[in-house]
Amino acid sequence: MPDRIIIHIDVNSAFLSWQAVYNLQRGHPVDLREIPSAVGGNQATRHGIILARSIPAKKYGVKTGETVWEAKNKCPQLLLVPPDHHLYMKCSRALMEILNEYSPRVQQYSIDEAFLDYTGMEERLGEPVSFAHRLKDRIHKELGFTVNIGISCNKLLAKMASELKKPDMVHTLFPGEIREKMWPLPVEELFMVGRKTAKKLRSMGILTIGDIAAADPDLLRHKLKSHGLLIYDYARGIENSPVFPGYYMPMKGMGNSATIPFDVEDTRTARLILLSLSETVAMRLRYSRNCCSVIAVSIKYSDFRHCSHQQRLITPVNCTMDIYKTAARLFDEAWDGSPVRHMGVRAAGLERDSHMQCSVFDHPYYSRNLELDRAVDGIRDAYGIKSVVRACFINSGICASLGGVGSENWPVMSSIL
Amino acid sequence: MKVLNKPVDMIAVFYRSGKVEPVKFKYENVPVTVHRILKRYDEKLAGNRRICFVCINDGAKVYELKYEVDTQVWYLFKM
Numbered sequence: 001m002p003d004r005i006i007i008h009i010d011v012n013s014a015f016l017s018w019q020a021v022y023n024l025q026r027g028h029p030v031d032l033r034e035i036p037s038a039v040g041g042n043q044a045t046r047h048g049i050i051l052a053r054s055i056p057a058k059k060y061g062v063k064t065g066e067t068v069w070e071a072k073n074k075c076p077q078l079l080l081v082p083p084d085h086h087l088y089m090k091c092s093r094a095l096m097e098i099l100n101e102y103s104p105r106v107q108q109y110s111i112d113e114a115f116l117d118y119t120g121m122e123e124r125l126g127e128p129v130s131f132a133h134r135l136k137d138r139i140h141k142e143l144g145f146t147v148n149i150g151i152s153c154n155k156l157l158a159k160m161a162s163e164l165k166k167p168d169m170v171h172t173l174f175p176g177e178i179r180e181k182m183w184p185l186p187v188e189e190l191f192m193v194g195r196k197t198a199k200k201l202r203s204m205g206i207l208t209i210g211d212i213a214a215a216d217p218d219l220l221r222h223k224l225k226s227h228g229l230l231i232y233d234y235a236r237g238i239e240n241s242p243v244f245p246g247y248y249m250p251m252k253g254m255g256n257s258a259t260i261p262f263d264v265e266d267t268r269t270a271r272l273i274l275l276s277l278s279e280t281v282a283m284r285l286r287y288s289r290n291c292c293s294v295i296a297v298s299i300k301y302s303d304f305r306h307c308s309h310q311q312r313l314i315t316p317v318n319c320t321m322d323i324y325k326t327a328a329r330l331f332d333e334a335w336d337g338s339p340v341r342h343m344g345v346r347a348a349g350l351e352r353d354s355h356m357q358c359s360v361f362d363h364p365y366y367s368r369n370l371e372l373d374r375a376v377d378g379i380r381d382a383y384g385i386k387s388v389v390r391a392c393f394i395n396s397g398i399c400a401s402l403g404g405v406g407s408e409n410w411p412v413m414s415s416i417l
Numbered sequence: 418m419k420v421l422n423k424p425v426d427m428i429a430v431f432y433r434s435g436k437v438e439p440v441k442f443k444y445e446n447v448p449v450t451v452h453r454i455l456k457r458y459d460e461k462l463a464g465n466r467r468i469c470f471v472c473i474n475d476g477a478k479v480y481e482l483k484y485e486v487d488t489q490v491w492y493l494f495k496m
Contacts, residue, residue, distance in 0.1 A: 022465060025462040026422050143463065
């Protein structure tokens with residue numbers, strides 16, 4: 001028996017099956033999972049990509065991430081449902097509540113995935129495979145959606161195991177089974193091998209995960225730098241990070257962006273949108289007790305050209321107005337005057353806000369602005385995000401706190417195990 | 418029984434113990450008194466908690482009422 005037993009739980013087509021179960025609970029006659037359907041943005045507001053699709057939709061070739069228009073071309077009868085991130089948070093919390101009943105060592109890895117450290121629990125809860133079947137069936141019975149469970153001796157292999165065959169399955173992938181179950185898979189199935197790495201690997205004649213494991217590590221390092229060694233280890237099933245209880249994410253920065261329903265062509269509207277995004281980012285910064293020393297602005301033009309611009313500040317800040325002023329200046333410097341469809345504000349270089357460096361260049365109202373932000377945060381915390389809004393947003397048609405889906409603290413994807 | 422899932426106005430008892438019991442509701446402007454509760458169970462589908470009551474009137478008419486905890490709305494779910 002290996003030293004550790006790690007279980008990975010992954011919800012099958014999470015957003016879609018959560019919506020399907022919720023609809024069934026409300027008495028809808030059709031199960032979205034059984035017909036070609038997808039969760040996708042609203043084309044009218046230009047949020048037109050597929051976030052999740054049902055298995056029947058997959059048969060038509062509908063892919064996650066493609067535009068609604070492309071998906072509709074492939075499958076004209078595709079039923080689209082708008083995303084509901086509050087529902088997803090509720091489902092995610094309910095899933096975590098069940099997992100926490102079994103072990104205190106549960107790491108929420110993303111909104112629909114979690115790791116559970118099963119080491120030493122066999123005596124009380126039985127063999128891991130039979131436990132996994134019981135857990136999977138309980139989740140299905142109580143919460144109504146299906147999950148895939150992977151069991152192995154580390155987080156990487158457990159995650160790879162749960163990806164093997166879907167839906168509603170339990171798989172094991174112990175080191176002895178790697179050769180048979182993981183090595184024949186194509187390279188892009190390996191965690192941390194994306195589209196670009198896969199292309200590079202293929203050009204080197206490396207087609208399967210087994211080929212990576214058999215490749216010369218020096219060659220991989222030469223072609224892919226340290227990432228090459230990482231995937232070399234992963235292909236051999238080597239990974240030993242612990243299960244971090246709760247939600248663990250070494251945060252390097254945070255940002256919010258929004259696709260605007262219309263093209264922005266004037267400075268005044270652009271500034272309002274930047275202020276609105278800065279408001280969201282600054283609130284999240286303060287909530288996480290951080291301040292930032294780098295501010296970046298990104299712009300996507302209506303012809304899908306993209307540019308970004310950033311600046312390091314002399315002293316770290318988390319005041320809405322400070323972030324907005326820097327963002328506005330960066331935007332003015334970067335913008336070429338073309339119509340803009342998507343804007344983003346990002347804060348990086350995070351530091352704890354327990355102590356803050358003052359500067360002779362701080363404006364005289366710095367501490368008063370801090371007080372103001374604290375008061376506004378308090379009101380919004382108690383009465384909702386829309387309870388206090390800046391007067392400039394009234395009748396502007398622009399939301400006073402753009403960006404974000406309500407689930408920022410559980411990123412949908414992560415590259416750090 | 419047919420699935421309706423229609424919100425209804427409800428008079429219910431919320432006991433000190435935390436137990437909830439439907440007493441009388443109005444459906445399409447007709448008041449209905451709950452005669453007997455046959456079964457109660459909790460539902461947590463999609464993480465959305467509902468307390469469900471299978472009720473019977475006049476010894477034959479079976480129907481289901483559900484109380485959604487988050488929104489505090491009563492539904493006539495099936496009739």
